[in-house]
Amino acid sequence: MASVGLSGVTKAFGDLVVVRSVDLTVAEGEFMVLVGPSGCGKSTTLRMIAGLEEASSGTIRIGARDVTRLEPRDRNVAMVFQNYALYPHKTVYDNLAFGLRMRGAGKAEIADRVARAAAILRIEPLLARKPRQLSGGQMQRVALGRALVREPDVFLFDEPLSNLDAKMRVHMRDEIARLHREVGTAMIYVTHDQVEAMTLGDRICVMKDGVVQQVGAPLAVYDRPANRFVAGFIGSPE
Numbered sequence: 001m002a003s004v005g006l007s008g009v010t011k012a013f014g015d016l017v018v019v020r021s022v023d024l025t026v027a028e029g030e031f032m033v034l035v036g037p038s039g040c041g042k043s044t045t046l047r048m049i050a051g052l053e054e055a056s057s058g059t060i061r062i063g064a065r066d067v068t069r070l071e072p073r074d075r076n077v078a079m080v081f082q083n084y085a086l087y088p089h090k091t092v093y094d095n096l097a098f099g100l101r102m103r104g105a106g107k108a109e110i111a112d113r114v115a116r117a118a119a120i121l122r123i124e125p126l127l128a129r130k131p132r133q134l135s136g137g138q139m140q141r142v143a144l145g146r147a148l149v150r151e152p153d154v155f156l157f158d159e160p161l162s163n164l165d166a167k168m169r170v171h172m173r174d175e176i177a178r179l180h181r182e183v184g185t186a187m188i189y190v191t192h193d194q195v196e197a198m199t200l201g202d203r204i205c206v207m208k209d210g211v212v213q214q215v216g217a218p219l220a221v222y223d224r225p226a227n228r229f230v231a232g233f234i235g236s237p238e
């Protein structure tokens with residue numbers, strides 16, 4: 001487990017600055033939601049934390065370590081995407097085990113970690129199946145399981161529910177909240193959906209045009225929006 005700290009983090013693609021001088025601290029065990037309209041820089045911010053994009057300037061810290069220039073594999077973070085990215089020809093068990101095998105984990109340790117993750121996510125009955133034999137919600141749970149077996153310091157989610165229908169979205173939202181309660185690891189969750197943000201976040205970070213507008217507990221942001229944009233976006237009366 002670890003905290004995450006961003007200090008002056010900026011990302012430019014050529015002349016286009018898409019994330020501007022972001023300062024943000026996520027406490028150990030905290031569920032932080034990055035929320036804002038499409039194109040405001042949420043995914044880019046998350047990808048910089050994961051190491052999938054390099055920050056143009058600023059510092060990213062995980063626990064006591066400065067990870068700004070580290071490769072993704074050296075950061076001990078796990079990212080869950082909306083498109084699951086499961087290996088279609090491998091069983092659920094092998095999908096969960098794959099990353100551990102690549103890291104050189106032994107057979108017994110892999111079996112142990114997979115069993116624990118499968119129990120938490122209630123996917124034990126699915127371990128022998130292939131992805132095509134799973135529903136959307138089951139695939140999403142397997143994708144969560146693949147992050148969970150790695151026992152990361154931080155979980156990163158990029159709009160993980162956007163491919164699900166409304167009913168399944170609510171169900172999986174509750175599953176993610178339950179996972180957070182059970183593992184107690186810091187989570188950073190990107191969404192453009194205000195309801196998801198308000199429901200899941202211990203705190204939310206509202207972004208617009210690459211700039212953080214306000215960080216706070218959902219109700220505090222709702223009751224005391226920092227500006228008109230936040231008021232309009234979160235839906236609170238001005």
Ligand code: ADP
Nearest residue numbers: 013016018036037038039040041042043044045
């Ligand atoms: P969000 O996740 O909030 O929708 P993104 O972080 O994906 O926003 O994108 C922020 C801005 O950066 C957008 O204008 C997007 O077009 C731009 N952008 C993202 N990735 C790249 C890239 N690799 N090259 C150029 N522009 C990019």
Ligand code: MG
Nearest residue numbers: 042043044159
């Ligand atoms: Mg995005």
